[in-house]
Amino acid sequence: MQSLWTEFLAALRQPEYVHVLLHPLPIYGLAAGVFSLVVALITRSRSGQAIALLLILLTAASAWPVAHYGHAAYDRVYSLSNDAAQPWLNWHEYLANRIVWAHYATAVLAATALIGLWKFPRLHRLALVLTTVAAVIALGLGGFLAFVGGKIRHGEFRHGPPPAWAHTAADED
Numbered sequence: 001m002q003s004l005w006t007e008f009l010a011a012l013r014q015p016e017y018v019h020v021l022l023h024p025l026p027i028y029g030l031a032a033g034v035f036s037l038v039v040a041l042i043t044r045s046r047s048g049q050a051i052a053l054l055l056i057l058l059t060a061a062s063a064w065p066v067a068h069y070g071h072a073a074y075d076r077v078y079s080l081s082n083d084a085a086q087p088w089l090n091w092h093e094y095l096a097n098r099i100v101w102a103h104y105a106t107a108v109l110a111a112t113a114l115i116g117l118w119k120f121p122r123l124h125r126l127a128l129v130l131t132t133v134a135a136v137i138a139l140g141l142g143g144f145l146a147f148v149g150g151k152i153r154h155g156e157f158r159h160g161p162p163p164a165w166a167h168t169a170a171d172e173d
Contacts (some may be wrong), residue, residue, distance in 0.1 A: 016073035022066045026103055027146055029059025030139045033110075037132055049128065050117055056135050057110035063103035063142070067096055081152060087162045088151040099145050102138040109134050 011017040033056035040048030071093070078089055113127035120127075151157045 014073075014076075015069040016077050019066060019069040019073050022062065022069065023146065023149070025059050025062040026066060027139065027142045029062065030056060030103075030106070030135050030142065033059055034132065034135045034139060037128070037135075041128065041132075046117060050114060053110045053114040053117070053128075053131065056131060057107050057114065060103045060107035060110060060135065060138060063100050063107075063138075067100045070096060077152065084158065085152050088148060088158070091162045092145065092149045092152060095145050095148060099138075099141040102134070102141050106131065106134040106138045 033052055036052035036055060037049065040052050074089070074093055078086055081089055109127065109131040113124065113131045116124040116127045148162070151162075
């Protein structure tokens with residue numbers, strides 16, 4: 001048992017492992033948050049809205065460590081990947097650098113809606129609608145990013161090539 005614990009602690013020092021450990025949070029968390037927010041809106045529960053907004057805020061903000069550890073793991077994963085997987089990794093990083101901003105905007109909107117719940121009741125409804133729309137967009141983009149990312153290490157998910165430009169390095173922009 002001691003060796004498994006030691007191995008687990010060692011894995012937490014590997015950015016590729018931490019990325020894989022955390023990457024479901026912005027997807028599953030946002031999905032749960034959006035579902036909770038819709039239920040809270042239907043039931044007109046202010047406490048339910050607060051909990052849902054907090055969940056959306058935290059899980060959208062979790063995109064930051066996911067992106068950080070993914071970027072830190074890029075070189076190692078690239079060197080471990082075969083020629084078919086490397087373009088998918090390039091495309092994944094390219095998309096991640098852009099999609100992460102949708103999550104940041106969602107986190108800011110959720111924080112604004114959370115504050116508005118008590119401080120600015122007139123603007124609260126608008127903030128809720130904007131947060132819901134942003135969360136759904138971030139969820140869709142994050143789902144597509146995960147779709148591309150799954151093709152890196154899982155050849156069985158590859159049913160065609162990535163875009164032609166993805167064969168070059170992801171950081172060329």
